[in-house]
Amino acid sequence: EHAFWDTQPVPSxxxxxxxxxxxxxxxRTPEEVRAEPxxxxxxxxxxxxxxxxxxxxxxxxxxxxxxYVEDDDSMFRFDxxxxxxRWALKPPEFLRSWxxxxxxxGGGKLVGFITGIPAHIRVLxxxxxxxxxxxxxxxxxxxxxxxxxxLIKEITRRVNRENIWQxxxxxxxxxxxxxxxxxxxxxxxxxxxxxxxxFSHLGARMTMARTIKLYxxxxxxxxxxxxxxxxxxxGRVHRLxxxxxxxxxxHPEFTPAEIEHWMLPRPGVVYCYVRENEKGxxxxxxxxxxxxxxxxxxxxxxxxxAAYSYWNVATTVPLQDLMFDALILAxxxxxxxxxxxxxxxxxxxxxxxxxxxxxxxxxxYLYNWKCPRIEPRGxxxxxL
Ligand code: NHW
Ligand code: EN5
Numbered sequence: 001e002h003a004f005w006d007t008q009p010v011p012s013x014x015x016x017x018x019x020x021x022x023x024x025x026x027x028r029t030p031e032e033v034r035a036e037p038x039x040x041x042x043x044x045x046x047x048x049x050x051x052x053x054x055x056x057x058x059x060x061x062x063x064x065x066x067x068y069v070e071d072d073d074s075m076f077r078f079d080x081x082x083x084x085x086r087w088a089l090k091p092p093e094f095l096r097s098w099x100x101x102x103x104x105x106g107g108g109k110l111v112g113f114i115t116g117i118p119a120h121i122r123v124l125x126x127x128x129x130x131x132x133x134x135x136x137x138x139x140x141x142x143x144x145x146x147x148x149x150x151l152i153k154e155i156t157r158r159v160n161r162e163n164i165w166q167x168x169x170x171x172x173x174x175x176x177x178x179x180x181x182x183x184x185x186x187x188x189x190x191x192x193x194x195x196x197x198x199f200s201h202l203g204a205r206m207t208m209a210r211t212i213k214l215y216x217x218x219x220x221x222x223x224x225x226x227x228x229x230x231x232x233x234x235g236r237v238h239r240l241x242x243x244x245x246x247x248x249x250x251h252p253e254f255t256p257a258e259i260e261h262w263m264l265p266r267p268g269v270v271y272c273y274v275r276e277n278e279k280g281x282x283x284x285x286x287x288x289x290x291x292x293x294x295x296x297x298x299x300x301x302x303x304x305x306a307a308y309s310y311w312n313v314a315t316t317v318p319l320q321d322l323m324f325d326a327l328i329l330a331x332x333x334x335x336x337x338x339x340x341x342x343x344x345x346x347x348x349x350x351x352x353x354x355x356x357x358x359x360x361x362x363x364x365y366l367y368n369w370k371c372p373r374i375e376p377r378g379x380x381x382x383x384l
Contacts, residue, residue, distance in 0.1 A: 002176055004149040009368040011177045017373040021124055023165060025368050033160040038153050040102060041145070044111070046154065047101040051089050057082050059110040060101070065294065067140050069172065072359060075198055076293040076304060080135075080384075084269050084290065088134070088384045092257040093118050097158050098131065102138075102151065111139040114151040116159055120253040121168055121381070122246075123371055127253060131159045132383055133169040133367075156367070167367035168250075170383045172360055179250070179366055180374040182341045184358035185350045187327055188215045190336040197295050199304060199337065200356070215354065219332070221273075221325040223317055229272040229285065234260045236282040237274065244313040248344060248380025250364070263287055263311060271307070273329055275316065283316040286326040288338065289384065307333070309340035310382055320349035327353065343379040 006012065009024035037046050051057050061082050070077045080088070089099055094117050102112030116131035133155065138147045159167065186200070191211045194200040202211060229237060238259040245251040254262070263272045268290055275284040287310040292303050307330040314322040323340075330338045340346050340355060341362055349355075364379060 004146070004152075005176045008152075008176075010175075010365070011370055013176050015177070018370065019372055021126060021369070021371040023368050024370055025165070028160070028165070030161050030163045033157060035161075038150055038157065040150055041147070043105050044102050044147075045105050045107075047103050047107075047110070048097055049099040049101045049110075049113070050096065051086050051099060057085060060085060060113060063110050063113055063139065064135065064137055068135070068137050070296075075296055077296060079292045079294045079303065081268060081290070081292070083266065084384075085135075087261075087266060087269050089115055089117065091117050091119075091261045092255065095158075095162065098155065100151065100155050100158065102147065109139075111142055112147055112151055113137045114155045116155055116167070118162075118164070119168070121166075121250070122253055123250050123366065123369065128166050128369070129164055131155075131164055131167040133167050134383060166369050168381065168383070169365050169367070170362050171365065172362060174361075174363055175365065177365075178363040178373075179371060180364040180376060180379050182343055182362045182364065182376045182379060184360040184362065185340050185342060185346070185355040186358050187338040187340070187353060187355045188336075189217070189327065189331045189338060191215045193301060193336050194304075197298055197301050197304060217324070217328050217331050219328070221328050223275055223284070223321060223325050225275045225277060226273050226325055226329075227276060228265055229263060229274045229287075231260070231264060233274055233282055234264065237263055237272075237285050240282065240285055240313045240315070241311050245311075245380045249374045249378035251380030270310070271329065271333060272310075273325070275322075277316065284314045284322055286312045286322050286329075288326060288330055290333075290335070291384075305334060305336045307335040307338045308382075309338065309346065312344075319345055320352055323349045323353060341379075341382070342376045343382070345377070347377060 049056050065079050068078050098116035100114050101110050103110055114136045116133050119132045121130045188194050238256045242254055265272050270289045272287040274282045277283055288307040289310050291308055292305050295301050327338050
């Protein structure tokens with residue numbers, strides 16, 4: 001059933017979710033990790049990608065845009081932008097050796113990719129330096145040849161060489177074995193386009209005019225004092241976010257440098273707004289990132305502009321009011337849809353703010369760590 005995953009330090013699908021936490025593998029040192037890369041099938045070779053190189057990032061972009069994640073009906077495919085990929089892959093302390101590619105031998109076409117970035121993750125009572133694994137991709141013409149397990153083993157080796165033994169990752173598919181199963185919810189901002197491209201459907205006994213009215217939002221934020229986050233806010237946003245995330249069973253522990261990296265606005269990539277009160281205190285923050293999808297085979301529309309809910313903390317207004325402003329700000333930025341998971345405290349606003357449940361799941365995983373099952377509301381981690 002799982003010829004590869006059955007060889008890995010992850011709980012099997014049939015095992016019980018216990019109450020105990022800890023590593024699954026015997027404890028090792030970096031010197032005990034093999035120094036040689038894993039062997040790839042003939043005709044392929046490893047490469048370490050340089051995302052600062054214009055040509056190399058373009059190759060990564062093309063591989064992902066043409067071959068990365070699609071929805072279950074292959075109507076949409078993620079279209080992470082070049083600026084987004086650089087942001088996602090170069091946080092503080094990133095390692096170039098964790099931007100791993102597979103090429104056709106002789107420096108040929110890029111056909112495989114997987115990445116890791118370092119992060120401090122707290123799960124229950126333990127804080128662990130981990131790798132966040134993302135952007136695993138094998139070219140469509142090379143699928144089902146067991147290349148993915150080699151990519152996973154080689155990134156594991158490179159992570160282990162840095163004395164890191166755990167990883168966190170998410171996927172739409174079920175593998176051995178999720179720590180949490182979460183759902184996507186969607187808030188229409190441009191319902192006419194969403195219906196035209198098949199992202200959503202006209203409800204029963206609904207006209208287009210009624211639907212457009214249903215999803216209309218004000219032109220400007222409703223909370224007094226909302227403005228874009230700026231560099232001077234980093235310390236205050238760090239305290240707000242780091243303190244808030246402590247309430248979740250699984251959450252990242254950010255440094256101020258990481259908050260600056262992940263939250264300071266970058267046009268077309270990440271959007272972040274704060275509420276500053278009369279005393280000049282930052283009391284609330286909301287953020288979302290831009291992840292468009294290609295619309296596959298549509299005559300009129302090529303791109304679905306989606307905003308994804310990111311780090312949100314409300315202390316002076318209800319979270320629902322803050323997220324209503326997030327919807328307004330996303331609409332101002334011309335997004336077609338605002339997506340959120342049922343994680344953190346999001347259940348408190350999803351229904352009232354007219355989000356509808358999506359057909360996609362997001363499974364959360366830990367590598368080489370056993371722990372109890374976590375409810376979506378206990379998840380305080382968003383991976384890009
Ligand atoms: S999830 C997005 C993954 N990417 C995509 O879905 C893109 C489109 N699909 C593809 O490119 C976010 C291919 O279908 C891929 C599989 C490459 C997915 N995670 O080569 P084979 C992430 O990036 C297993 C893990 O023949 P393929 C997170 C599958 O169960 N494993 O398949 C990534 C089977 O194993 P089994 C996955 O279709 C986390 C084996 O791959 C998987 O040509 C990675 C088949 O391989 C997935 N999403 O290529 C793990 N999808 O045991 C990190 C399939 O069942 C672990 N498989 O026989 C931690 C590492 C670091 C540790 C450090 C301490
Ligand atoms: C690694 N960081 O399935 C992540 N998206 O619901 C990788 N559905 O967009 C893993 N199928 O429900 C990502 N519209 C896993 C997700 C892969 C992408 C995916 C789903 C999430 C999605 C849309 C379109 C479905 C098209 C047909 C969907 C319904 C929205 C509707 C809006 C109005 C109110 C009711 C709901």
